[in-house]
Amino acid sequence: MLQPLSPERNNERFNALVAALESGRMVRLRRLLSSLHPAEVAHLLESLPPTTRHLAWQLVGAGHRGEVLSYVGDEVRSDLMSDIAVEDLASLMEDLDPDDLADILRDLPETVVEQVLQTMDAQNRRRLETVLSYPEDTAGGLMNTDTITIRGDITLDVVHRYLRLLGTLPEATDSLFVVDRDDNYQGVLLLTTLLTRKRELTVAEVMSHGVEKIPASLPIAQVAQRFEKRDLISAPVVDEEGKLLGRITIDDVVDVIRDEADHSLMSMAGLTEDEDTFAPVFISLRRRSLWLGINLITAFLAAGVIGLFEATIQKQVALAVLMPIVASMGGIAGSQTLTLVIRAMALGQLSQSNIRWLLSKELALGVLNGLLWALVIGIVSATWFKGVELGILIGAAIIINLVFAALSGVVVPLFLRRIGADPALAGGVLLTTITDVVGFMAFLGFATLYLI
Amino acid sequence: MLQPLSPERNNERFNALVAALESGRMVRLRRLLSSLHPAEVAHLLESLPPTTRHLAWQLVGAGHRGEVLSYVGDEVRSDLMSDIAVEDLASLMEDLDPDDLADILRDLPETVVEQVLQTMDAQNRRRLETVLSYPEDTAGGLMNTDTITIRGDITLDVVHRYLRLLGTLPEATDSLFVVDRDDNYQGVLLLTTLLTRKRELTVAEVMSHGVEKIPASLPIAQVAQRFEKRDLISAPVVDEEGKLLGRITIDDVVDVIRDEADHSLMSMAGLTEDEDTFAPVFISLRRRSLWLGINLITAFLAAGVIGLFEATIQKQVALAVLMPIVASMGGIAGSQTLTLVIRAMALGQLSQSNIRWLLSKELALGVLNGLLWALVIGIVSATWFKGVELGILIGAAIIINLVFAALSGVVVPLFLRRIGADPALAGGVLLTTITDVVGFMAFLGFATLYLI
Structure with a gap:
């Protein structure tokens, strides 16, 4: 079991920073900020309320700002960038890798992108344009162009001399890419192989074919x-013809995994994975109220169903007392199945052949849980309101609703994916609408037929 | 925005495998399985219903089984291991890394662990025992002991010769660890540095101090x-005295990140991150019905509150029609805040100094959303039931419930963390109990006071 984080270590630095901010000790603050890794500065900025965040951002050294921006989430980034004059943006981005740069540029207006491109040298511009030509959520949009390529016919000794000539290697380099005369990807030479094998061997003799090339159009979730x-630590990205375009490194993949997993969690509450925890009230208000509005429609729908049975409730008020139990049990059971299916989808576990099995299993669980809790709820209700019929009625409604909940929990996300909607975002709303409507309809409908 | 996965590529292989299983073509199936990477076999096994899963597992070559086990989730693993005789377990685990092995052994009875340890040579046994001596959720439990260490006073040329002598390096080796005579960690020599700098330099001259040592007791979430x-790609793990114990590599960290993010999602539905999607019905039934039982208690609590106002509802049935709207809006708004806070906690964003700001913000959002939707719901209700007082009453109840929802969304998870409970697991239940009770109490209470 994972423990929730205890962020003591962060807190120390964070509290020192806030203390410096509050007491206006700007010199100390500036020193504090410059002693941190850009990723830590990014994390601190993400943890600050708006005013303090902008104050701290002003104190981040100009030379670090670009890299800090590459580490913050999309929402916080546009917040921070609103502080920077367009003419300063270009210089700020000089030292960034093409993939981070592309990520930032995608959020900027066309004119700013042009300006930034103009300040770059021809080679870097071409590299950046390659990355920008692929959508953000594909391998091409995620890749970096800092690959080191070698030919297969040279000896390891030559490779050694070449690397010493280069003097430095890009971060997260665990392998060199072997290409032919036309830049077609052939395989990788792992640095560990280069270091452990005899110098007289050629690259072709020792290179590994185990690292599959990644098509630039592959969705990042599959990457x-x-x-x-x-x-993998790094992998080559190729175009449709197999020509090497760049590479993807594990640090960028880690961000994808974190975002992807956060996406399901946050979407189920109508939030985005880039949500700025400390966004100003009025920015949050729009999205939050929209979500409440959508849910209100489904609440009115459920109320409409209850409204059909006003006369019945009038005669037997116990129904009004018990009806939320029927709806709530359906909602809870349905959410469990829905969450399980959404996670299985995200992990790529579902296919034609196992969906039917999963549906039968969830239905069986619905029936069994229905029988169990129908009994409990039936007995409690019958005792509470001294009416055996009422107990039988609510029990029957519970069974029906839990079976529908199981069915919806499997079918709703599959249907949403089929029509191209996001199951994590829309699934919960649709599911509770179904369990509310079915629950109220079954319970109050039975009551109208048999009780009154 | 992340797209939900389209698992076409997996599906092809998966369907071929299922077709072979169903048609009983075991030879083809065995060939199919042996052509896959152990991680892919693990993924396929996780995607199969129980009977088919055990059939396929019988066909996985004995030499691969250990590695396949190291890739599957905890629940599926104990399912698969139930098929294996204790005397076969030891041989199955011969080729595993100590960290994977430790992970598997933790789930086995003491006697089996003893048996496995006895089959190992002294060095491997000592390594495994080191890993087993630390809890699973700490750096020590996650680490591997396959470190390559060197001294600072030798030249790079000597390191080169040493590595060629070794012949192979462990997976995910991006650096060698520099230790002193007493095994105290000094720094890392990156392979990229080793390859690009002059051979005459000593390790001490070019090693990097940028990779902080990780105490073996550090929780894995912080790792x-x-x-x-x-x-990072790899990092050194040290004991309390700074002696090098082993290293943690990014591939194990990726699993931690995936589990950690899944944990919040699954816990909020009363499931675990290791949940086997295709667990047999009766295994799932226990956990699922327990969760429904807990939620039933809160549903009866809400029903009890409604029961207090039976007389009021009797006189004005419109109240029964509208009351689920008040509870539902509170639940939705509260869940948004709760999810945001749980994510912020998991990312280590919350501290004394920003919690107060966050609480004020969420309260402000509660008030604003309350006013907005009180107006809408009030007007619709007043029109529907032709009663201005009713509209005003429900509006007031909405405002009160949304403010309480915001307050609970921040306070409930903080309180749960303080008492050592898991906010993701218990937060939702507690929150909806509060929003249900407050919603019904406010709406029906006001109605009793002013309407009847």
């Missing part, structure tokens, strides 16, 4: 699955 | 944060 399954 | 922030 992440491939990295997870094969324990 | 993951450090890897994410620093873009």
Whole structure:
């Protein structure tokens, strides 16, 4: 079981920073900020309320700002960038990798992107344009262009001399990519192989074919699955013709995995994975009220169903007391199945052949849980309101609702995916609408037929 | 925005496998399974219903079984291991890394662990015992002991010769660890540095001090944060005295990140992150019905509140029609705040100094959303039931419930963490209990006072 985080270590630095901010000790603050890794500065900025965040941002050294921006979430990033004059943006981004740069540029207006591109040298501009030409959520949009390529016919000794000539290697370099004359990807030479094999051998003799090339159009979620399954550190990205375009490194994949997993959690509450925890009230208000509005429609729908049975409730008020139990049990049971299915979808576990099995299983669980809790709820209700019929009625409604809940929990997300909607975002709303409507309809309908 | 996965590629293989299973073509199936990476076999097994899963598992070559087990989730693993005789377990685990082995052994009875330990040579046994001596959720439990260590006073040329002598390096080796005579950690020599710098230099001259040592007792969630922030590929683990014990590699950290993020999602539905999607009905039934039982208690509590106002509802049945709207809006608004706070906790964003700001913000959102939707719901209700007082009453109840929802969304998870409970697991139940009780109490209470 994972423990919730105890962020003591962060807190120390964080509290020192806030203390410095509050007491206006700007010199100390500036020193504090410059001693941190850009990722830590990014994390601190994400944890600050708006006013303090902008104050701290002003104190981040100009040379670090670009890298800090590459570490913050999309929402916080546009918040921070609103502080920077367009003419300063270009210089700020000089030292960034093409993939981080592309990520930032996608959020900026066309004119700013043009300006930034103009300040770059021809080679970097071409690299950046390659990355920008692929959508953000594909391998091409995620890749970096800092690959080191070698030919297969040279000896390891030559490779050694070449690397010493280069003097430095890009971060997260665990392998060199072997290409032919036309830049077609052939395989990788792992640095560990380069270091352990005899110098006289040629690259072709020792290179590994185990790292599959990734098509630039592959969705990043699938890139992440491939990295997870094969324990990759870097992998080559190629165009449709197999020509090497760049590479994807594990640090970018980790961000994808974190975002992807957060996506399901946050979407189920109508939030986004980039949600800025400390966004100003009025920015949050729009999205939050929209979500409440959508849910209100379904609440009125459920109220409409109850409204059909006003006369019945009038005669037997116990129904009004007990009806939320029927709806609530259906909602809870349905959410369990829905969450399980959404996670299975995200992990790529579902296919034609096992969905039927899963549906039967969930239905069986619905029936069994229905029988169990129908009994409990029936007995409690019958005792509470001294009416055996009422107990039988609510029991029957519970069974029906739990079976519908199981069915909806499997079918709703599959249907939403089929029509291209996001199951994590729309699934919960649709599911509770169904369990509310079915629950109220079954319970109050039975009551009208048999009780009154 | 992340797209839900389209698992076409997996599906092809998966369907071929299921077709072979169903048609009983065991030879083809065995060939199919042996052509896959152990991680892919693990993924396929996780995607199969019980009977088919055990059939396929019988066909996995004995030499691969250990590694396949290291890739499956905890629940599926104990399912698969139930098929294996104790005397076969030891041989199955021969080729596993100590960290994977430790992970598997923790789930086995003491006697089996003893048997496995006895089959190992002294060095491997000592390594495994080191890993087993630390809890599973700490750096020590996650680490591997396959470190390559060197001294600072030798030249890079000597390191080169040493590595060629070794012949192979462990997976995910991006650096060698520099230790002193007493095994105290000094720094890392990156392979990229080793390859690009002059051979005459000593290790001490070029080693990096940028990779902080990780105490063996550090919780894995914090290990993951450090890897994410620093873009690490491997990092040294040390004991209290600073002696090098082993290393943690990014592939294990990726699993931690995936589990951690899944944990919040699954816990909020009363499931675990290791949940076997295809567990047999009776195994799932126990956990699911327990969760429904807990939620039933809160549903009866809400029903009890409604029961207090039976007389009021009798006189004005419109109240029964509208009351689920008040409870539902509170539940939805509260869940948004709760989810945001739980995510912020998991990311280590919350501290003394920003919680107060967050609470004020969420309260402000509660008031604003309350006013907005009180107006809408009030007007619709007044029109529907032709009663202005009713509209005003429900509006007031909505405002009160949304403010309480915001307050609970922040306070409930903080309180649960303080008392050592898991906010993701218990937060939702507690929150909806509060919003149900407050919603019904406010709406029906006001109605009793002013309407009747």
